[in-house]
Amino acid sequence: MNASQKIALVTGATRGIGRETVRQLAEAGVHVLLAGRNRDRAVAAALELQALGLPVEAIALDVTDEAAIAAAVQEVERRHGRLDILVNNAGVLLDEIGKPVSAQSLDTWRRTFDTNLFGLIAVTQAFLPLLHRSPAGRIVNVSSLLGSLTLHSDPSSPIYDFKLPAYNVSKSAVNAWTVQLAWELRDSRIKVNTLHPGYVKTDMNAGEGEIVVADGARTSVSLALTGEDGPQGGFFHFDQVLPW
Template sequence: MNTSSKIALVTGATRGIGRETVRQLAEAGVHTILAGRSREKAVEATLDLQAQGLPVEAIALDVTDAPSIAAAVKDIEQRHGRLDILVNNAGILVDEPGRKVSEQTLDVWRATFETNLFGLVAVTQAFLPLLHKSSAGRIVNVSSILGSLTLHSDPASPIYDFKVPAYNVSKSAVNAWTVQLAYELRDSAIKVNTIHPGYVKTDMNAGEGEIEIADGARTSVKLALIDADGPQGGYYYLEQVLPW
């Protein structure tokens, strides 16, 4: 894929996997828009990447705020006229440690779904018209292996005992949304897939992951840059197809 004229947007990109996804896309020659809830933090991160000679610009985008989403769509449409790549990276994990599955509060469930699912859906819906203006639109939904119902149901799986329910179920819902959207887009030029970044050392898990942030961004970047013969509606970790 020729990336030199591509326009990408990465949500939740002021730090961690999102910021590294921006870096890797920009290093591949994609003009990448770094989005964050705080414009100041988005600008700060963008200036650092621009200082490295990378084609990055900043935008304020809160995935839980409809006016913020609408303003970002208008801005990108005015600047670029289309969007080629959307990486839905923004997400939170706010399950309360030590509480059982049935003890997590409704506030935790609602806050988790507001960002991890409803925010993702809202951003995708808002940017679909611009993605349809691309000759080869790509949507990457950052999920998690913790969204796999198959693995959560298997006592022999590595995640069987890893129950952070609101987060896990929100990612299962992201996977289900991806399948539904892929069906809608099956005859279009847009491809949508969902990914597991790996167990990455980030602030979300207090640095207790197994792989570095650079490796955690690789699957998102790979799926963002697939050619016309690439997958549609899949669930991936690097080259591995994950079970739903």
């Protein structure tokens, strides 16, 4: 591996948007660590991309497991000594469709936040020292338009009636965390942003959606590769700035 080659890690990357993000980053010349909860699945996915000649390697990482996160950090430090790009892509949607907002179980809320928010924060905190070793660190938090408080409060918005409360609120919290972290990192070489990938056809929504997975990964890749003059602490879909 070229010593000047960027090193990226993408969580939740064994399928869907995460895996496509890995592929597009690797095609751009980035050495990508494909992270998944199940090591065997991560290895299988990485081998398929390696067969295409892409610089991809597998790493086991369960974002809800403190020991697994620590082990992943040690592995990245041992292999590479730094991290240039962290894409927090791992996420779950556990709300029971059709159930009222107030009737979603507390267990659903807890499990959703464990992955979508607390896991994202834990991974970011753990890898931040390695990102500070990068000449131009990038943190990309995959959120959703469904996290927009502005649009959920507007009866004329396209998501006004789309209430998946645990998922939606977890993504609102991801956006809020991004703003807070961006303030901390404002004078550093690290940029952190959050994004809406689009309504993508993935397993999470049973293949429903408006755009293909390749387009769903585009915003993540763009923010991961943004230059020194790129944004800090923003919420984006492609080149569009989204309302909080």
